[in-house]
Amino acid sequence: MKNKKRRSAPLRAQQNFARTSVLPETVRMAKQGYTHRVVAWVHPEEGDDIMESIYYKGIPQDADVRNRLRQKGSTVLDDYEVVPL
Template sequence: MLSRTQKFTAIQGDVELTAEISPCVFMYQGYGLQLTVTLPKGGNTIVARKDIPIETATEQDCQALLESVRVLPCNVCQKPAFDPSSCSTNRDGKCESCFMAELNAAFEKETKKEDAKLKRDDAKFKARGYTHRVHAWIHPASGSDYELMMWMINPTQEEITSELKKKKSVDTTDYKLIEL
């Protein structure tokens, strides 16, 4: 029987892939064989054979599954990246560094856009006589939390609490009061 800590390696060109059996296969009966495969400079992917129960899986099954993973040069910097045609990955042929740089750049761009919109909204409400913005998180009993912005005129804690209760928030303290 395979152990929870067993590791496997495979060479793809000049890249050594490492893999370990994913913990979920031991947690959920009938899950099937699944490996978490890691590149030497970061990044991992999942490969699975749901038709092979972990109870009967062999080291050879694990090795064959690992060897099915292909590596190609990153389409940005040429470092090793997972070949999306051979495994489950959302990196689209990019190495972890390039993927994360692209993701962080997109996040930064979106954050700046949202900050600029909030600044415009604050100015618009201030011009209308509002004095504060309440940045709150609503925590309904259903558990589907969401963010809320409210502009108010010299709000008291009681007024803010009342507004959050109207939104059916079970926590009326999760807010930040920002002076405009």
């Protein structure tokens, strides 16, 4: 059996809520031609983390997502997930 990273149940529940709570917005953006949503967490130097949804028309490049997180003031630039619409 492969050694997989296991996430705690509360963390999985929080991530599932974050993915599904933006459903109406996702449907609207898909109708406008967007094909991918990036669910990213902005980690500022101080304060709470913020979930950010970024929509793309086409597959987003890592550099684009990292630049966007940097612009938002995140100290962590790789905490995101690409979700096809």
